Amino acid sequence: MMSMFQIFNVSGSAVSAQSQRLNVVASNLANVDTVAGPDGQAYKARQVTFQTEMMGQLGQAGAAASAGVKVSNITEDQTPGRKVHDPKHPQADAEGYVTYSNVNAVEEMVNMISASRSYQNNVEVMNTAKTLLMKTLQMGQ
Amino acid sequence: MLNNLTNTLDFQGQALALRSERQRLIAGNIANADTPGYVARDMDFAQALREATGSQAAASVPAATQAGHIGLGSGLAGARAESNLLYATASQTNLDRNTVDMDRERANFADNSVHYEATLRFINANVRTMLEAIKGQ
Numbered sequence: 001m002m003s004m005f006q007i008f009n010v011s012g013s014a015v016s017a018q019s020q021r022l023n024v025v026a027s028n029l030a031n032v033d034t035v036a037g038p039d040g041q042a043y044k045a046r047q048v049t050f051q052t053e054m055m056g057q058l059g060q061a062g063a064a065a066s067a068g069v070k071v072s073n074i075t076e077d078q079t080p081g082r083k084v085h086d087p088k089h090p091q092a093d094a095e096g097y098v099t100y101s102n103v104n105a106v107e108e109m110v111n112m113i114s115a116s117r118s119y120q121n122n123v124e125v126m127n128t129a130k131t132l133l134m135k136t137l138q139m140g141q
Numbered sequence: 142m143l144n145n146l147t148n149t150l151d152f153q154g155q156a157l158a159l160r161s162e163r164q165r166l167i168a169g170n171i172a173n174a175d176t177p178g179y180v181a182r183d184m185d186f187a188q189a190l191r192e193a194t195g196s197q198a199a200a201s202v203p204a205a206t207q208a209g210h211i212g213l214g215s216g217l218a219g220a221r222a223e224s225n226l227l228y229a230t231a232s233q234t235n236l237d238r239n240t241v242d243m244d245r246e247r248a249n250f251a252d253n254s255v256h257y258e259a260t261l262r263f264i265n266a267n268v269r270t271m272l273e274a275i276k277g278q
Contacts, residue, residue, distance in 0.1 A: 014172030067182075
């Protein structure tokens with residue numbers, strides 16, 4: 001029955017990875033109209049990359065490792081930001097252009113929906129595993 | 142005599158352990174639904190159960206023929222051995238080479254939990270039957 005308990009580790013890692021993704025999406029969406037950050041550069045959209053993380057004893061006879069998830073790294077989108085001609089803007093350059101962040105709001109919304117669906121799926125997996133374990137506890141009564 | 146009583150229980154116990162193993166596999170697939178390059182896995186339940194309960198000689202499990210070999214063991218080891226796990230092909234191709242089909246995994250997960258619960262009920266009924274027989278009322 002120990003493999004049932006591992007579900008909490010697996011789904012828990014997925015939930016935490018998805019919430020990190022949601023966090024990044026929130027930060028991107030918040031900065032969709034940012035003109036310049038503390039370093040004077042426009043905000044660059046961030047994106048998380050997931051990686052499978054083997055949990056449990058790998059390679060031991062009798063226990064195939066379970067596949068959890070982790071965020072392997074967060075990459076910054078290097079495409080140039082949106083340029084808007086607005087000579088009166090305090091951040092405008094010599095030619096009168098203001099560089100906004102390169103966040104694509106539509107893409108981020110899609111990313112957000114996908115992350116929240118995945119999050120819900122994993123929570124449901126944990127709920128089912130918990131129900132089954134509770135019923136296992138009552139075995140033979 | 143006692144053997145006859147517990148044989149069914151043993152079988153159901155093996156089935157229950159395998160079901161929980163499969164549940165864990167599917168949970169891993171659902172967790173990795175967004176991981177690039179992840180290949181979904183599943184087990185051939187009927188084959189695994191056959192090997193676990195020994196109703197068929199575990200032909201696919203390599204035998205330890207020399208002193209240095211590490212045997213795959215008996216019982217559940219056959220079911221958990223990597224040789225019994227299968228890879229899923231993508232039902233719809235996508236760019237990140239992930240082969241998790243969420244609909245399929247959700248269906249498998251629901252199917253497996255129902256079977257798990259059914260096995261639990263079989264065990265409970267079996268225990269109740271045996272207790273009834275022992276009490277002899």
